[in-house]
Amino acid sequence: GEEGEKPLLYPGRIAEARVIAVAPKAVRLEVFGVEVSVRARDMAWEWMLDASEKFQVGDLVQVMVNKVDGQEPEQISVEVDAKTPTANLNKDNLRKCHRQGKYTGVITEVYKGTYFMRLDIGVNAVAHSCNMPTLPGKGDKIGIVVTRINDNYEVAEGIITRLIKRYK
Template sequence: MANTKKAIEEVTEKEIPRAAYEGVLTIDVDAQVESAQEQEDTRWHQLLNAHRTRKVLTGQLGGIEKLESGWMVAVTYYNGFRIIIPMNEMMINLSGDGRENADTLNRQVRIANNMLGCDIDFIIKDLDTKSRSVVASRKDAMLKKRQTFYIGEEGEKPLLYPGRIAEARVIAVAPKAVRLEVFGVEVSVRARDMAWEWMLDANEKFQVGDLIQVMVNKVEGTEPDEIHVEVDAKSPTANINKDNLRKCHRQGKYTGVITEVYKGTYFIRLDIGINAVAHSCNMSALPGKGDKIGIVVTRINDNYEVAEGIITRLIKRWK
């Protein structure tokens, strides 16, 4: 009897995997579950490999902080680990921000605040295994992408060139401009070059984190740190203004929103889906930007793909 019991125990021990006796006891005897510490070690090892190979990683810009040392840093997370990027390693394009006389750091922080929530690329510069802290550079990642996509291998055509349609990240949005990141190059595009329809505010159509298609119109520079790019988001999309213009008729009365007022000229986005211009207003109280108005169309301008008319009534004040 004793020999039979011993034989059964030996057979059972051989059939049950060692995983059932060590580590986490799983319902499925053939499965293995890593502990939280083991999972963290695996994720940290991935960061070590990325540091060694200078791999470009992507994370969401989650915060802007001032450290005790006085450093202003951007904060992102990758695989659960906190990554800090010094502000001078963010490679933020300051041209055209309208604050040329302000402190450089303040200008960088202001733009970075508007970028919160966007995806950014980075390369790990240094890490501490003991504290598991990571310092990275967005600048290094952007320069690497520029080399790959705008310069490429000697003798070969680059992947990005004038006339090429490419995807771009929306990294910040202002009322009259949208900041894009096009494969390592930051570009500020006027709202009127982002869509065929006139907009009161670019936030109506674009949000941080969006991926959009753009047409590359111009590429300048032969070195990664000299690359300058011009793009627009209108060209890759269909121009619906032409089709919608047929819905509009002379002496027709339509409603719309004033998107801009410049030197007595009103630029209007009609609710029927076309752009309109009014040079005069038959009202005692002049309307302003953002107001809902009524307009009588007096002319269809096919050359500029707009309707022209006279504002006849104010429907609703914007503010």
């Protein structure tokens, strides 16, 4: 480029990126000719079982450029996220959620005995226990009783009380 011309990619820039591939846990984007992989959890505020629930090849998404390394186009590596430019609706949706309320949702992840869920009211939720004879798994549709609203982490916490539908 010309001397003193600002590069296209610089930290803090909001840019448009094109989705070029989608895997369950990551989305591959192309932004100004540079390819970058972004973890699904950095693509959306809501927890997803599979990134293809929300993203398809060819989609255009707004991203925030967080880091740029290298000068030459062939060697440039960037880090971006698609959460920063989008409204975090979790905060608003969390207000609709109440202690002792019963909700339904889908388990997006199970890790070390902790269940991570996306509730149908648009809230991320965590459960450390299950009052069920058989343990649910990833992808299962479940019922949960909310015991606490965790504003710091913007999640509802609760106990899984029933299995509505097995995933597989």
